[in-house]
Amino acid sequence: MHTGLFHTIDFDADGKVLDHLGLPFSVDRSPYFHVKVPVARIKNGDGPRVLLMAGNHGDEYEGEFALARLIRRLDPARMKGAVTILPMSNAPAVRASKRCSPLDGGNLNRAFPGDPDGTPTRRIAHFLEHELFPRHDVVLDLHSGGTSMAHLPCALIERHADPARQERAVALMRALGLPWGFIADNGPAAPTSMGAAARAGIIGLSGEFGGGGTV
Template structure:
């Protein structure tokens, strides 16, 4: 078989199954090579069905490490229903420490709905949207800023046109206990995992849990708490699995990022020096940082200013920049 995706999962079998999704892909050193994507299925009778995934982008580690730990710690006897775990969805990207797959350049979070006869990333996206997501009530896709960005801890859901379903989605997002949250409006044709979850009839929840291509004590703690809170809210478990109870979480502040003017973008090659920190509240016209040209030492640095008022949501970590790189984003606080 030279196309498609194969697996041996039995979604009705109780217990814990750790196996792989296999994607045939002939390469120079191995003509019958298969991309092996690890997947864990944990089932205990009837009940809620939750899919947890990370490694959609390979250099976003908080979710990958947390879900690997969850696989090891979660006893089927502790759950109700089915929990499916994809700790390294874009496995080639994870192994290469890259955002996109080195096999085909595929960005999994821009590949949905995919193609069963396409490249490995496209085949995986097709399987997720058409076969795996529809088997679950909730799809939770964990992200972070990756190697080049740092990001406020922020949950994200897509706006749903059905009021009751939208309320349920927002309630689950707020149950994560994240300090900030987004309600995105990318439309039914969105090529992201959240668009795919919506088309598959599942409640999609995502979020940014850190950044910088690393994992910290704080980013791992907030990721563990969010996973536990989601499983508790879904009634798939009755006590936290990854972390002890943390007490009452503060209410999630909803944010809006809907205008190009909320970002600052490089228009030429240069070196960016920030003047504000992640989470700072800034005003329109305030200094955001300086753009240096180290190839023209006689030219003064350029002062960059925010065009919008809000909260600094993300910033580029790599100092050297090219035209088109996003340097900073400012999100607008909104009411639910």
């Protein structure tokens, strides 16, 4: 499948890999310039497959810092299954400390299902929904109030038509231990990471953790 991004990560290999997704973006100073989206892959045999992402909005620093620390701490020898970590999902926005990408004004959490031939933000969204999400069982997308507000700590899931999947999603939301939890009814065309996860046949969770530019 044409994805608009490229990488050299072997998702079936055990071990710990620190790499990046390459996003071609020709500019005046370099026709071969590409944006690097950092990714970590930690795997040891069969087991649960979890994708953790932050930096969906570039000024939401809490998740970005937390996942960067988690990458350093995770040891494949002490786990079973696989964890993929994207601490800077919308890397251009993160590097600019802005909610949206300075390359195209794109809000990644409104860009799904994306477009492999579209803007940088829409190409990232397409790769996540069609290539990365289906390799996992659960996606957790870490958010906060960004630089504009301090958000109520809470967890969110989409409502699933399948009762068994809905029950599991609620259990996972409760397991986050946050004081509030919300079930969204955004429908099958939702342009968010949770909507993308549902379309990929997996469970998507999102959480809001502070904000206000305090990190």
